[in-house]
Amino acid sequence: MKILSKWLRSYLPQFNVTDRQLADDLTLRGIAVEGVFDLGADGSLFEMDITTNRVDAMNHYGIAREAATIYGLKLNPLHPTLPQATPALKPYPIKIEAPELCGRFTARVLRNVKITQSTGIVAERFHLLEQKLISNAVDATNFVTMAMGHPTHAFDLDKVEGGILLRRARKGEKLKTLDGIDRTLDPDDLVVADEKKALAIAGVMGGWDTMITPETTNILVEAAWFDPGTVRRSSKRHLLHTDASHRFERGADFNAPPVASALVSSIILEAGGEIGGDFVDIVIPEAERRTAKRPAIAFAVSEAQRILGATEDRKGITASAAKAILTGLGCEVSADATVVTSSVEKNLDPSRAVSSPIANVVEYPVKLPSWRLDLEREIDLIEEIARVYGYNRFQNTLPSFEGAVVELPWAEKESTIRTTLRGLGWTEAVSSTFCSAADAAAFAPQPNSAVPLGNPLSEEAGMLRPSLASGMLGMLALNLNRDMEDVMLFELGTVFHGSTDRVEEKPSLSIGATGKLPLEGPHQPSRELDFYDMKGSIEALLGKFSSKSIYFDRFPSDSGLMPAWLHPGRSARAVIDGATVGYFGQLHPAEAQRRKLKQLVFVGEIYVDRLYRQNLRQPVVRELSRFQAVRRDFSFILSETTPWARVAEALSALGIPELQNFEVGEILSDKDSKLVPAGHISLLLRTVFQATDRTLQEEELQNYAQRVVTAVEKLGGKLRG
């Protein structure tokens, strides 16, 4: 919206602030001046952006009122002078047949007018605003809209057949509007009609047949108040967004029509003509009660102080400042204060309540201005006071506080997951919350538990993700497509299960990797990531949580119990204290092919909600032995179908406290060495024996070694020579 500073000044006789300063001060009060353009001797042009709730400020007078309130200046009233009316036999017949749609309608007849070019102030200001001049009558209505924000309409009276009716359009009724388009009306449209036909869509646009032409000699000036909802619906229905509809649909000033009518009439009459008969003004009391005669609201300065706090002078908002602002904005602050006695509790906890002195709250009834339908409650007045006083003139204070900071129960666990994985080389990523229906079906832990969106952004994003794994695969694919071949990512996010009636949200963790281990540099050969790299990270991660047992297993490939997206021979389930906390491994080759992944990909999902049931592991120090540790290596030949887990179980079952540690040193298959029989492996078992209270003797060690060998032999192993 364009505003002329010169026009504003015409309403402000004492105004002596520069245009720049005014622009800044208005902007800081929510009346945003987006640009200031210098017009030389003609002042400035402000490009303004007025928020939709402030329809009253979408005109020069409204902004002048803001300025007058900010600076505490006088604002000239709008009272155009009109010549005496030439008497008529009777007032022009007007009837409001749809009072729920039209709250007020005024009509003034102008006779023997001269349709000509606008001159004087109208022409001058239109020129500065680069607004096209049409004719004095049409320009007058536009000028008044810009001046005081109230849309009016001028009809060629000689084209009007009989009295004016404000009625709902008839179903299928036709009207050619000013833009030359033939429109079919709807019973929800309010029309200004004569006895024969519709003349205008009320508050939206006038009709073609009654428009002002150079031949027009008699005019009917309409200034009215239409129901905002009705105008909004008509504007939407006919795809007709006009200056008039913009204002009416946001709630125009109920008391403006007589002033607007007089202003329009006075401008048209400058070129000649007279007023024909008495001014007609029909007011629907019900509409007036909802607008101009809304009940006063009780306002207490102490409430403004309670909400707004300390001002720059540390006093808080004073009664005189509050009254000056409210009055400036058009409120009437009554002198008849009511004293409401209220005991103000100074503490929320009754057991600690301080018996405070009874406070007297002084409430003033405040009558609200007809042009501010956005003001309804005491808090609205408080906001106006803060706004006009200036937000930045309040002090910066900090509230006192007696509560404690409570951490989310899983905050530290979540942070442990992040730091552990990052330390192991995994980079955090964030992917879409949505996935395709195909991915939802393929990756949901339970069938038919994925939840669809009603208005998805695309088919690819039609479902709430039931798993993070598909998003992870998408990210890995993106990297491979961009020739990033070595990637290790994780994502912590929410997964969704249930139905469109009830959606359950759980935190989840996905990890995905492809390519080489991130060991960069020319000093050692790089190596492709494998299953065990991912398993190692998961072991480290699970090891951060306290547990009695952590193990990894897998279900047979034909059991259907492993996720179908994992390679059945190269994937595992992770179990902590008996609870499944996730699955991971090499991506199923079929899935890899479907996604056109050009290299091996490893992916896993950890159900962190289950992991969060475990506490974080608290390190407990074991006493260090002063006695010598003895290392013994054993080389066994074992069937390749004997899993290491069974060897480890057997060794643990020996219950030798001095067996401090055992691990796999090396595994050779029959392909690696001719010394390994077909279908077998050679396993180098490294053991460490140590006692906390003595140096181990050779006989003891011999005994332990024999027991180790026997245990492995029971699994079909043979000690290599």
Place this chain on the structure above:
Amino acid sequence: MSQEAIPSLGGYSEAALDQAFAALAHEVEASAQSLTSAEAVEAFRLHWLGRKQGRLKSISDAWLKSAPVEAKKLIGQRFNQLKAQIESRLESATGASSQNALDAEAIDITLPGTHRALGAEHPLIKTMHEMVAVFQRMGYSVGVGPEVETDFYNFESLNFPPGHPARDTQDTLVVANQERKPLRDRLLMRTHTSPVQIRTMEQQPPPVRIVIPGKVHRNDAADATHSPIFHQIEGLCVDIDVTFSDLKGTLDHAMKEFFGSSVKTRFFPSFFPFTEPSADVQISCPFCGGKGCRKCKHSGWIELLGCGMVDPAVFGFVQQKQPAYDPKKISGFAFGMGVDRIAMMKYGISDISLLYSGDARFLEQFA
């Protein structure tokens, strides 16, 4: 020096022997002066200790042959000393910690080091944690809530009127098949983190201080600055006597903590359904100090937060479950900010979709 003459002994007295051996020791020292190459070391060793023609052997053979029996022991002792001296010279020229050996072990230290890469922190998560930490230091606890919300929590209880444009499916992503449910029970992707304000207040009486980080969604077409997925941080403080000046002071302090103590804030009137008075907050540009740069569009200021005093109507909704939220007795403020925008500004990210791409080239810059 291979064929030098064998010196003659001036007698077998200890003094004469000492003098002769001192001369030899001197000769050893002299010839050990230039043991700077492997060849020189080998030549020195052969010259003195060569098995057949080594000088030590030649001299000892010559001297011991003609020596009287009682002098042989004395001469033998001195030869041993001399041999030890030669070996010591050899050791210091060729041993593991000798200059030569150390030089031979020298490596090219200008080659790059071996990187055991650390994973990178996601810029959004990092920004979110840093901002949350600022408020935690100010006594705020972290609150969270579901990403799928009901219309009641996302809109109604936050004082959005029924016809509000935000409720349109053009703006909000909704769960399928909600039409038959009452409006307030319909499920949607939360469009802001503000529902957690209501959920928190329903669960605990005042005082409340929470900071709410979270993922939110809107039905927005993606471009460089818009994403249907983004992150917000919301804050809520409710107590007796919490004022607008407290809101100003809290955000001014928090912005100084986050962006640096020289940052200034200024507040503009704004409108949000769930706060009144409402404000937009600008901070003086932390990148140019307010002089004007690309990041602040040359204005010196950056709009960063929306905030306001909790609207009494919102307390009204909460009172249905927690009567202690009497808007005549308590008051509060709420604020919210977009994490994506802050992260993008802070790290110079020009395209929001990078944050949600998983592009390792982008993410690894934050390691």
